[in-house]
Amino acid sequence: MFKIRFLFFSSLMFILIFSATSTFGKNIPSVIKIGTLYASTGPFAKASESQFKGLKFWVHNVNSKGGVFVKAFKKKIPIKLIAYNDQSSTATAAAMYNQLITQDHANILVADFGSVLTSVAVPLAKEHRRLLFDVTGTGAKFFTPDNPYVVLTSLPTSGRWPYTLADFIIKHKINKIAIIYSSNDFDQSQAITLHNKLRKAGINIVYYNAVPSSTSNYAVLLHSIKAKNPNAVIEFGYPNNDIAFLQNLGSSGLKFNMVFTVFPGQLFKLLKSNVGEQGLAYTYTYPTPPLLRYNKVNLGVGIDEFEHAFKAYSGQSPNFLNVAGYNVGLIIKKTLETANRYNQLSFRKAISKFSGKVFTLNGLFMVNKKGAQIGEMLPIAQFVMKNSKLKMNIVYPEKMQTANAVYPAP
């Protein structure tokens, strides 16, 4: 009898001691390691650094409050940000992402800016079964049913961006459209969507051509477009492309009834300083925060409060990519607060759980089964001159409209 009791209590003690040490000693990390990349040089430097600055600002805020609450451990843990410079090079980025996963053992992986630098992270994250928080890599090809290891946090997948633009063109019965796009995932997927939607609506597309992403002179291209006599010219490019396109358009003496570019709505100050107010006047774009003011939020702070705090932190007014960098931090925080277990698939399940219920300064966060963002919707805005000053009006969709579009442009 004594032997049986002794064995029973010994076993019980062993189980208790083992479970205690495994919970409190081994598995709780002292810091949550977030691994990311940024580019301090190269064509994506400006955008990438802005995004990185937004993420750093979030880490600074969280750590000043003792860290982020991790539900799996029921305690707050500080964040350690590990970041490497990829110099806008996909080759360097691939090596650095690999280092973050295999050497630094980052718990959370955050992609660098844009589709080009995210493209190398997607297969690596999938291979190593590490959830990639994709901030602005909106290329449609990243999101496939067989890959649960990617989540887009800040913008809709680029294939969805032109939905409202297509609706706007169809509704205003603008026929004869020219589409010129840079040959990268981000721009190509937008061009394909717009092309297909307009064709389906019976709209005549008179010019549809790609140019290399490094194109810095559009003079001849603009004349080729003009020769087709379109009513609207849609240019999908990265900031350098948009700047060169709008500059060349301004100096060419050519006029089109409608001109659309992507980045004035995201990097307004940069575009304004490069092409001037006259260069932007009567052009159309996708407006994003902070041009869009989302203050009724249920996660993090509203755009007014963010703007104030970010300015105090960095001395600069935020742009969209600062917002996007901060926003990914909010999604990471919510993920850790929601996930029952501390592993990558639990993180992904947690995201599905709060998807569609979270509204941040960046808009509604909602992802589909493939991890692509479908919550945020990009309206159409037009810059107009009022009292010799540039003003932005939201012209579509009607529920967000602040003014009617000035079409054709004067």
Next chain:
Amino acid sequence: MFEYTVLAGIMYGLYFGLVGIGLNLIFGVMRMINLAHGDFIMLGAFLAYWLFHLFGINPLFVIAISCVVFLFLGIAFYYIFVPRLLKSKDPEMLSFILFFGLSQVIEAIIILSFGNNQRSIPSNTFGHSTFSIFGNRFPISWLIVTIVAIVVFIAVYWYFYHTKLGYATRAIMASRDESLVSGINVNRVSAFAFGIGLILASIAGIFSFFMMGAAYPSMGTNLTVISFAIIVLGSLGNPMGTIIGGLIYGLAIMFMQTYLSSWSNLLPYLLLIAVMLFKPEGLIGKTVRSA
């Protein structure tokens, strides 16, 4: 469109002749590829940007300022680096490393000083109007840039063929050792030529806004590659051959943009490979390549 493309290609090509000519001059004199060439173009662009935005100085007047600044820079760089390099066992190889390092340093300094933002001078700086050739309308800035490029080419030609320094420079380009033996102060002439090479790069930078959109700190690397392609197309070591290289580059880009835009960056480099295979001395060059 064909006529427009030809005219645009010529103007664009003349500008790219200006982009490459400084690199070719420095190679001709020193037999070294200045891998920081594109960064000196970027420095010229930033000089023009700041002088325009701080003091309202028209880019045309910045040329005079850049002549002084970059001549001084060139002479200083030459005396600091080149004589030591030439004394080494493998100056050509070491020059690659040196100028690559210099390129990185220049880019880093500009990023630290001014940030990564793209910067521009307004495209209407020379007026809102356009000009017409055979009924084809072009921005007035293109005309100004074309005139500047032609004036620069004439000046370089005049320097080579009508000045004592130019004769000495050509002599060094033909043979550095023989020039030394014949009593030419090789270091002084080479330093001056290095300065002129940087001046030419800076002038290309001053007008880059009107031909290539915005300027930014990392634009130099790509420009060095393009410049290298252009000077090989023309003739490595023969500065005047750069004009031909530039024209081929400009016309190739514009024709590709018009008729096969998605491949527009490919043709100049295919031409480069073709030249390397079938006429390695360049389209108008003598067999001068030794590095």
